[in-house]
Amino acid sequence: xxxxxxxxxxxxxxxxxxxxxxxxxxxxxxxxxxxxxxxxxxxxxxxxxxxxxxxxxxxxxxxxxxxxxxxxxxxxxxxxxxxxxxxxxxxxxxxxxxxxxxxxxxxxxxxxxxxxxxxxxxxxxxxxxxxxxxxxxxxxxxxxxxxxxxxxxxxxxxxxxxxxxxxxxxxxxxxxxxxxxxxxxxxxxxxxxxxxxxxxxxxxxxxxxxxxxxxxxxxxxxxxxxxxxxxxxxxxxxxxxxxxxxxxxxxxxxxxxxxxxxxxxxxxxxxxxxxxxxxxxxxxxxxxxxxxxxxxxxxxxxxxxxxxxxxxxxxxxxxxxxxxxxxxxxxxxxxxxxxxxxxxxx
Numbered sequence: 001x002x003x004x005x006x007x008x009x010x011x012x013x014x015x016x017x018x019x020x021x022x023x024x025x026x027x028x029x030x031x032x033x034x035x036x037x038x039x040x041x042x043x044x045x046x047x048x049x050x051x052x053x054x055x056x057x058x059x060x061x062x063x064x065x066x067x068x069x070x071x072x073x074x075x076x077x078x079x080x081x082x083x084x085x086x087x088x089x090x091x092x093x094x095x096x097x098x099x100x101x102x103x104x105x106x107x108x109x110x111x112x113x114x115x116x117x118x119x120x121x122x123x124x125x126x127x128x129x130x131x132x133x134x135x136x137x138x139x140x141x142x143x144x145x146x147x148x149x150x151x152x153x154x155x156x157x158x159x160x161x162x163x164x165x166x167x168x169x170x171x172x173x174x175x176x177x178x179x180x181x182x183x184x185x186x187x188x189x190x191x192x193x194x195x196x197x198x199x200x201x202x203x204x205x206x207x208x209x210x211x212x213x214x215x216x217x218x219x220x221x222x223x224x225x226x227x228x229x230x231x232x233x234x235x236x237x238x239x240x241x242x243x244x245x246x247x248x249x250x251x252x253x254x255x256x257x258x259x260x261x262x263x264x265x266x267x268x269x270x271x272x273x274x275x276x277x278x279x280x281x282x283x284x285x286x287x288x289x290x291x292x293x294x295x296x297x298x299x300x301x302x303x304x305x306x307x308x309x310x311x312x313x314x315x316x317x318x319x320x321x322x323x324x325x326x327x328x329x330x331x332x333x334x335x336x337x338x339x340x341x342x343x344x345x346x
Contacts, residue, residue, distance in 0.1 A: 027078045028298050030058035034068025034085030035179050036228045037114060037248040038285050041319050042085055045307045053306075055299030058083075064228045065179030072288060073098035082293045082300055086286045087114065087179030087248065095346055105291035105344040109304065110335055111313050113325035115249040115274035116184050116281045117261040118171070121241040125165060127157075127262035131280060134264075135192030136160045137169050138223050140216035143196050152218055172226040172233045173217075173246035180230075183283040184246055188264075190214040191280070234259055249274055250323030275325045285324070291344050301342050308332075308339035 032042060039062040050057030063071065065086040072084035073094055090108065098106060118134065120127065129137075136142055137160045141149045157164035174181040193214035194200045202210040217223045226233050226245070233245040234255045244262070249269050252261050261269040264280050273279040287307070294300055311317050313335075315326050327335060338345055 029056040030083065030297055030300055030303055031081045032058050032060040032083040032085065032287075033063045033071050033081045034061075034083075034287070035065045035087040035285070036062045036174070036230055037087040037180055037250065038085035038111070038287060040250060040254075041111065041285075041322060041324055042287070042307070044319065044322060045303070045312060049299070049303050049306050053299060053302060055302065058299075058303060060085075062228055064175065064177035065182065066177040069094045069288070070097075072290065073101055073103055075101045076103060076290060076292045080290070082290050082297050083303075084288050086288065087283065088182045089284065089286065090288060090346070103290060103292070106346045107289040107291055107304075107338060107342055108345050109287050109289065109308060109339055110327065110331070111285050111287065111307065111324065112319070112327055113274055114283055114285050114323075115269045115279050115325070116180060116187065116246060116283065117249055117252040117269045118188075118244055118246055118264070118281075119237065119252055119259040119261045120244045121237050122258060122260050124241045126260050127164070127244070128266060129164075129262055130195075130265055131188055131192035132195040133160050133164070133192070134188050135195075135214070138171060138218055139189065139193065139213070140218050141213055143198050147198060149213060152220070152222070155222075167242050169222040170224065170240070170243045171222065171246065172224050172236055172243055174230075175225045175227060178228055180246065180248060184281065185215045185217070187281045187283065189217075248323075249325070253323040271323075271325060282325075289342065291342060294342055304339050304342060308336050310336075 039060060042060050046058040046060055049055065065088055068084035069086065069090060072081050074080050118129065137154060137157065139152055142152050144150045154160050154169060156166050156168055158166040199210065199213055226236065230247040230251045233247055234251060237243055237245045237259050252259060252269060267273050267279050269279050274282045289304055306312065313319050313324065313326055314332060317326060320326050
């Protein structure tokens with residue numbers, strides 16, 4: 001049995017090395033990709049990790065959740081990332097892609113929560129929008145009231161609801177590769193879409209059509225893909241007081257002197273409202289670790305341990321000061337256990 005175990009361990013090590021010899025001699029730093037929302041939190045942890053440990057500062061690239069998972073699932077070895085950050089849960093199709101490329105053992109780590117803000121310049125009026133109004137303003141097609149679906153005719157917010165400002169609809173948001181986009185579409189667009197009875201009926205009768213109608217974003221200039229750089233969206237909102245932007249709560253909190261979050265169904269995107277679940281557009285944040293790299297990339301397990309420490313992601317942790325909404329204590333203990341053992345859980 002000992003010989004079998006030794007052979008199995010050797011086989012795993014050889015598999016990792018086969019894709020580019022991911023040894024300390026060739027790469028002595030942790031490679032991280034993924035979500036632009038998780039990026040600021042991971043950067044703070046990485047910088048502290050580099051200062052307080054014997055290891056190099058991890059290299060982090062902001063590629064978007066979808067882009068990061070594509071790179072992560074490409075295989076094992078020095079030329080592939082060790083960790084990918086994600087502002088949504090990994091999809092079953094992505095797990096399948098990982099496995100088809102030899103990435104069999106994945107550790108999922110939930111680090112906390114975030115809210116998605118629909119914000120504008122503090123020089124402008126604060127909006128209070130329902131989920132239905134958000135969908136009606138930003139959907140590619142909308143119900144016409146006669147059982148049909150038409151290209152979105154709404155040009156101003158007043159067209160959506162007479163009580164809203166007579167201002168042109170112009171919303172800057174993330175591209176399809178972004179976890180923020182995925183979460184916004186699911187939590188805001190789909191939820192608002194389902195408030196139309198004729199669309200809600202499609203969810204059971206024709207799920208593909210339901211998703212096409214609810215998830216399709218406008219392509220006529222009312223919704224503008226602004227890339228993965230949330231800081232750039234904030235800058236554009238400063239330059240254009242009539243526009244709104246979509247990004248995570250942490251960026252809203254960090255730029256509170258420049259932008260304000262819209263109320264959604266009467267609830268402002270605040271730390272407490274997101275943590276309690278009262279704010280409707282809230283989501284979980286994650287990172288995923290390639291178990292096969294644990295004993296090959298120096299410091300990988302120690303970085304995961306540092307990121308999930310109570311002084312990092314706990315209620316009084318330093319990442320809460322950066323806008324991360326912490327897990328409750330019981331959930332943190334479960335996450336901490338998975339992190340310390342680095343046990344695959346997918």
